[in-house]
Amino acid sequence: MTASAYPRSPLVPSFPLPDPGKERHVVAVPAPGRGPQHWAGAPSATLDADGTYVLAYRVRAGGEDHNAVARSTDGERFTTVAVLPRGRFGAAMVERPALVRLPSGRWRLYVSCATPGTRHWWIGVVEAASPEGLAGADVRPVLTGDARTGVKDPVIRYDGTGWRAWICCHPLETPGAEDRMSTAYATSRDGLSWRWHGTVLTGRPGSWDARGARLTSVLPDGRACYDGRASAAENWRERTGLATPGATGAGGAPLLAPVDGPPVADVRYLDVLPLPDGAHRVFYEARLPDDSHELRTELVT
Numbered sequence: 001m002t003a004s005a006y007p008r009s010p011l012v013p014s015f016p017l018p019d020p021g022k023e024r025h026v027v028a029v030p031a032p033g034r035g036p037q038h039w040a041g042a043p044s045a046t047l048d049a050d051g052t053y054v055l056a057y058r059v060r061a062g063g064e065d066h067n068a069v070a071r072s073t074d075g076e077r078f079t080t081v082a083v084l085p086r087g088r089f090g091a092a093m094v095e096r097p098a099l100v101r102l103p104s105g106r107w108r109l110y111v112s113c114a115t116p117g118t119r120h121w122w123i124g125v126v127e128a129a130s131p132e133g134l135a136g137a138d139v140r141p142v143l144t145g146d147a148r149t150g151v152k153d154p155v156i157r158y159d160g161t162g163w164r165a166w167i168c169c170h171p172l173e174t175p176g177a178e179d180r181m182s183t184a185y186a187t188s189r190d191g192l193s194w195r196w197h198g199t200v201l202t203g204r205p206g207s208w209d210a211r212g213a214r215l216t217s218v219l220p221d222g223r224a225c226y227d228g229r230a231s232a233a234e235n236w237r238e239r240t241g242l243a244t245p246g247a248t249g250a251g252g253a254p255l256l257a258p259v260d261g262p263p264v265a266d267v268r269y270l271d272v273l274p275l276p277d278g279a280h281r282v283f284y285e286a287r288l289p290d291d292s293h294e295l296r297t298e299l300v301t
Contacts, residue, residue, distance in 0.1 A: 015223055015242055016272050016280035016300040018265050024298050026076040028283065029068075031292035032061035036236075039293035041285025042096035042153070042269045049105065051276075053078075054131050055283065056099040056109055057295055065094045067111055069131045075281050076297060082135035084111065089124055089139055092116040096153040096269060099131075100191070103160070108191065109134050110142070112152035119178040121150035121170065125192070142192055148173055151184075153269075155215055156191070163188040166200070166224075168214040179235045181212030183226065185253045197253035201243060203228055208263055209241055215256070216240070217272040224256055227268045237287065239263035240270050267296075 018025065029040040042058040053072040058065065066085040070078035086094045091113035098110040108127045115122065122144045126137035143165070145151040153168040165186045170178050183201035186194040201224075203209035209228025218224040222245035227238035242264055246257035267284040274280055279301045286296050 015219075015225065015264075016282055017225075017240075018267055018270070018282060018284060018296070018298055019300075025286075025296040026298070027294050028055065028072075028076060028078055028297045029057060029059075029070075029295035031288060031294045032059050034290050034292055036291040037062060039285065040295045041293050043271045043283035043285070043295055044097050044099040044155075045271055045273045045281070045283050046099050046101050047273070047275075048101065048131075053273075053281070054099060054101070054107075056097040057283075058095055058097065060093070065091075067094050067097045067109070069099070069109065069134055071131065075299065081132045084109070084126070084135055086113075089113040090116070095121070098154045098156040098165075100156055100158060102158070105129075107131050107134060110154050110156055111139075112154070115150075119150060119170070119172055120145060120147075121152040123151055123154055123167070140192070143167060143186070143194060145169075150178065153214055153216075155218060157218070158191065163191040163194075165194060166215040166218060169199070177232070179211065179229075179232050181214050183213060183215040183256075197251040198249060200249060200253050201226060201256040201258070204258060207258075208239065209258065213241070213243075213258065214238070215243070216268075216270050219272065220274070221245075222254060222256075225264075225270050225272065226256075226258070227270075228258075228263065238268040240265040240267055240284075 039060040045055045053075045069082040070080045072078040093114040095112035100108045124139045128134045128137045150170040155166040185197045185200045188194045201213045203213045211229045214227040224243045229238045242259040243256040246255040249255045270284040
């Protein structure tokens with residue numbers, strides 16, 4: 001996908017966004033093949049204690065799925081250090097991971113897993129002393145959904161006192177409509193046992209995000225970006241919108257209000273990593289003309 005140069009929202013002028021007009025992106029992970037269902041993307045990035053980048057992402061190649069973890073000194077050229085195939089989780093597919101470095105220096109990877117033979121998704125976690133060790137760590141289910149809801153694509157933050165998660169939820173009660181999506185919010189003391197607080201972000205009837213809204217990154221001040229689609233036909237062709245903090249919902253959930261106007265970028269799974277110098281590095285999944293997807297990165301100053 002050559003990302004379209006959508007106008008930047010005047011309500012959120014400083015949100016770090018890709019800027020395809022300047023052609024400043026770098027391909028961090030190329031598409032694993034040509035054509036549909038050959039995807040590299042769904043990124044989650046963080047910094048190690050030494051300032052190097054650690055990136056987790058999903059690769060789908062003709063029906064074979066895995067999550068990968070990679071390192072980089074410059075945020076652009078990555079070396080794979082761990083591969084976690086779908087079979088490690090007993091999953092039909094795996095989707096977007098969430099990578100978290102703990103205060104102790106240990107690492108967790110939360111992985112989205114599809115239950116075989118169903119449209120259900122659940123989230124498991126692996127933990128290790130290093131990113132390299134995640135490949136061999138034991139899997140623990142932590143967010144399992146239920147018969148009515150599949151859960152996947154988490155965004156997880158630890159702020160020094162507690163854990164917060166924004167989780168994409170897919171209602172399963174209507175066969176053929178499981179692609180619908182909204183974002184729920186949960187909190188935890190340890191990042192393993194979670195308390196749900198309900199839905200905080202949804203699409204808007206009649207809008208470009210009518211079919212659903214999946215939060216993909218949230219900044220420390222509460223501003224967020226999300227994937228949206230207008231119809232089931234746009235599945236896998238989501239675009240990026242912005243949301244701002246809204247009212248507080250039941251149980252203290254921080255509701256999010258989509259910013260009016262069109263999408264701000266024709267990319268999906270936009271992940272925003274704040275850097276110590278005040279800049280941001282963004283990672284995202286971009287569609288190519290043959291419908292394969294590559295993982296790109298840009299430095300936004």
